[in-house]
Amino acid sequence: MPQLHVDNVTLSFGGLNALSTVSLTVPEGEVVSIIGPNGAGKTSLLNCISGFYHPTRGRITFGEHDLSKAAPNVVTRYGIARAFQNLELFRGMTVVENLLLARHTHLNYNLLDSILYYGKASRVEAENRHYVEQIIDFMELEEYRHHHVGTLAYGVQKRVEVARALTLQPKLLLLDEPMAGMNVEEKEDMVRFILDIQRERGVTVVLIEHDLGVVMDISDRVYVLDFGQLIAGGTPEDVSADPRVIEAYTGVAEHEPLPQASPSPAQAVAR
Amino acid sequence: MPASRFTQTGNYRVRYQQDQTIFATYAEQLSLVVLLLALLLLPLLISKTLLRDVNMIMIYAVAVIGLNVTTGYTGLINIGQAAFMAVGAYATALAATKLNLPFFLAIPLGGLAGAVVGTFVGLPSLRLKYLYLAVATLAFQIIFEWTVGHSPLLAQGGAIILPPVEVFGIKATFLNHNKVWYYIILPVLVVMGLLWRNILRSKHGRSFIAVRDNDRAAAAMGINPGVTKLTAFLVGSFFAGIAGGLFAYFQKAVVIEDYGLHTSVQLLAMAIVGGLGSVPGSFLGPLFIVALDRGMGGLSNFMSERQIFPPGVDAATALRPLAFGLSIMLFLIYEPRGLANWWRLSRMYFKKWPYKF
Numbered sequence: 001m002p003q004l005h006v007d008n009v010t011l012s013f014g015g016l017n018a019l020s021t022v023s024l025t026v027p028e029g030e031v032v033s034i035i036g037p038n039g040a041g042k043t044s045l046l047n048c049i050s051g052f053y054h055p056t057r058g059r060i061t062f063g064e065h066d067l068s069k070a071a072p073n074v075v076t077r078y079g080i081a082r083a084f085q086n087l088e089l090f091r092g093m094t095v096v097e098n099l100l101l102a103r104h105t106h107l108n109y110n111l112l113d114s115i116l117y118y119g120k121a122s123r124v125e126a127e128n129r130h131y132v133e134q135i136i137d138f139m140e141l142e143e144y145r146h147h148h149v150g151t152l153a154y155g156v157q158k159r160v161e162v163a164r165a166l167t168l169q170p171k172l173l174l175l176d177e178p179m180a181g182m183n184v185e186e187k188e189d190m191v192r193f194i195l196d197i198q199r200e201r202g203v204t205v206v207l208i209e210h211d212l213g214v215v216m217d218i219s220d221r222v223y224v225l226d227f228g229q230l231i232a233g234g235t236p237e238d239v240s241a242d243p244r245v246i247e248a249y250t251g252v253a254e255h256e257p258l259p260q261a262s263p264s265p266a267q268a269v270a271r
Numbered sequence: 272m273p274a275s276r277f278t279q280t281g282n283y284r285v286r287y288q289q290d291q292t293i294f295a296t297y298a299e300q301l302s303l304v305v306l307l308l309a310l311l312l313l314p315l316l317i318s319k320t321l322l323r324d325v326n327m328i329m330i331y332a333v334a335v336i337g338l339n340v341t342t343g344y345t346g347l348i349n350i351g352q353a354a355f356m357a358v359g360a361y362a363t364a365l366a367a368t369k370l371n372l373p374f375f376l377a378i379p380l381g382g383l384a385g386a387v388v389g390t391f392v393g394l395p396s397l398r399l400k401y402l403y404l405a406v407a408t409l410a411f412q413i414i415f416e417w418t419v420g421h422s423p424l425l426a427q428g429g430a431i432i433l434p435p436v437e438v439f440g441i442k443a444t445f446l447n448h449n450k451v452w453y454y455i456i457l458p459v460l461v462v463m464g465l466l467w468r469n470i471l472r473s474k475h476g477r478s479f480i481a482v483r484d485n486d487r488a489a490a491a492m493g494i495n496p497g498v499t500k501l502t503a504f505l506v507g508s509f510f511a512g513i514a515g516g517l518f519a520y521f522q523k524a525v526v527i528e529d530y531g532l533h534t535s536v537q538l539l540a541m542a543i544v545g546g547l548g549s550v551p552g553s554f555l556g557p558l559f560i561v562a563l564d565r566g567m568g569g570l571s572n573f574m575s576e577r578q579i580f581p582p583g584v585d586a587a588t589a590l591r592p593l594a595f596g597l598s599i600m601l602f603l604i605y606e607p608r609g610l611a612n613w614w615r616l617s618r619m620y621f622k623k624w625p626y627k628f
Contacts, residue, residue, distance in 0.1 A: 050491065051490075052487070052490075071490070071495075072487075072490035072491055073490045073491075073492075073493050073494055073495045073496070076490075076491060076492065076493035077493055081491075082491050084488065084491070088485055088487060088488035088491070089485075089488070090480065090481055090484045090485060090488065091484065092480070092484055093480065093484070097477065100477060101474075101477045101478070101481050101492060101494075102492050104474050104477070104478060104492055104493050104494050105492075105493035105494075107474045109473075109474070111470075111475055111502065111506075113473075114469060114470050114473030114474065114475045114476070115466050115469055115470060116469065117469035117472065117473060121469075121473050122288060122291060123288075125287075125291060125472070125473065125474075126286070126287040126288045126291070129287040129290065130287055133287075164492075168492065168493065
């Protein structure tokens with residue numbers, strides 16, 4: 001069973017611990033969200049999983065594969081795909097070219113075949129295109145097929161980014177804030193896509209998202225990071241009731257009485 | 272039923288393989304045939320000196336395609352392309368003189384030698400990027416020139432004379448040298464151009480562009496950036512090696528001065544003027560630079576006839592680098608996408624003509 005285990009992972013840059021002894025499990029077929037305030041280490045964790053960073057201590061495993069020292073392109077071959085937070089699309093290429101490119105590891109022909117092209121490469125590329133068209137259909141990108149990615153609206157680019165990750169035929173999909181900067185309609189569309197990806201395609205999804213409403217609605221499991229430490233984990237209901245989570249988000253623990261007296265003018269200015 | 276296969280308008284592709292075509296409409300295929308026929312008849316129409324220039328342009332075009340592979344498509348700045356050419360030229364010369372191989376084996380051997388050396392020189396690209404890599408390739412250029420200058424096997428950079436060739440019973444002599452080589456270089460250029468176009472529409476071509484545009488995302492797509500960069504050097508220097516082999520035979524001898532830093536810079540200029548990362552640019556760039564060079568020669572002759580300068584002053588020596596540098600600067604400022612962009616725009620226009628879309 002391909003299952004993602006993060007086991008006591010610590011990631012330090014110099015003296016700073018971006019992650020300290022984080023352990024979590026992503027069971028197959030679930031939507032797992034990682035939430036936390038800005039700078040909590042969510043993207044760092046994703047970078048560790050996808051091989052851009054290597055954990056200083058600890059182990060990350062996916063099924064029988066050890067990801068702790070694996071390069072990004074190797075991690076992708078194991079069946080983990082990633083959509084980036086800041087769009088990392090190939091802006092000079094069209095949507096279709098971006099997706100064709102994503103199937104690189106699935107295309108089984110060598111340099112000699114591509115030099116001759118006619119025959120094997122041509123046949124494989126036609127199959128590739130066929131697959132890509134299915135993804136385009138799935139992600140409803142038909143009308144943008146031959147548009148250059150750089151010219152598309154932000155929301156559509158985000159969709160292309162997810163589509164490209166999906167084209168890799170992953171078992172596990174890492175989505176880093178796929179809904180950031182979107183309006184409500186676009187968010188609803190994206191939520192629908194994520195749920196379809198999980199249910200129709202059987203892909204496990206790890207989601208980083210700031211919109212707590214969305215997270216609580218669609219997640220099977222939620223983990224909360226704060227200052228590089230895992231402070232809570234469990235079902236959405238458990239997590240949203242956890243006092244440490246509320247403290248991390250509001251800066252005030254629930255059991256502490258809220259300040260009653262209105263601040264003096266001097267204090268207000270100081271704030 | 273398509274309205275007319277001569278235009279793109281009203282034609283629908285119903286299979287994905289149809290979308291892979293390079294020349295889609297009859298109009299494009301016809302223009303290709305006409306162009307090739309015109310090129311086949313060209314030597315009968317133009318003078319011997321002009322034919323020599325055309326040969327030079329075609330050889331440079333092969334090298335510039337190779338430079339476009341590394342610099343244009345993969346984004347690895349390469350200031351050592353002339354040295355890779357030289358590797359091919361010397362390998363060809365040694366194969367022809369020491370092993371007595373015929374030219375049709377010696378030149379591909381030169382290409383392979385170029386590819387092997389190029390891949391090795393490409394190793395720093397695994398760690399270095401941008402200008403730092405440019406310096407590494409520049410270093411190879413300098414080291415190679417020095418090495419040739421100190422090795423007795425390679426005549427210490429002096430001339431290694433190549434034997435004249437014989438094709439289909441026709442022996443290349445002093446009189447028909449340019450014509451014979453025209454008919455050898457042209458098919459080689461066409462085949463090499465097609466090979467590159469094929470790579471470009473396959474996964475390898477896409478991975479080159481991906482590594483150039485965003486190597487982080489390329490890695491996330493499962494593309495190994497290191498292997499891709501080395502493949503780019505392999506392909507690019509193979510083209511350079513072939514060009515070097517052709518150049519060696521065409522010049523009848525290998526001399527290190529032909530493959531100096533100046534040539535490397537000139538090749539880079541051709542790639543920039545033609546348009547980095549474009550196929551037509553690889554042909555238009557060499558055409559422009561060589562034509563500019565000859566044009567300056569003509570201008571200088573004209574000026575000395577009119578006695579604008581005192582007799583004995585050769586204005587061409589000053590005009591050539593001036594025009595060369597100026598044209599690169601103007602292209603970088605006003606048309607960074609090079610001549611290929613003009614080509615693309617005019618093609619777009621005629622593709623749809625007479626319709627608007």
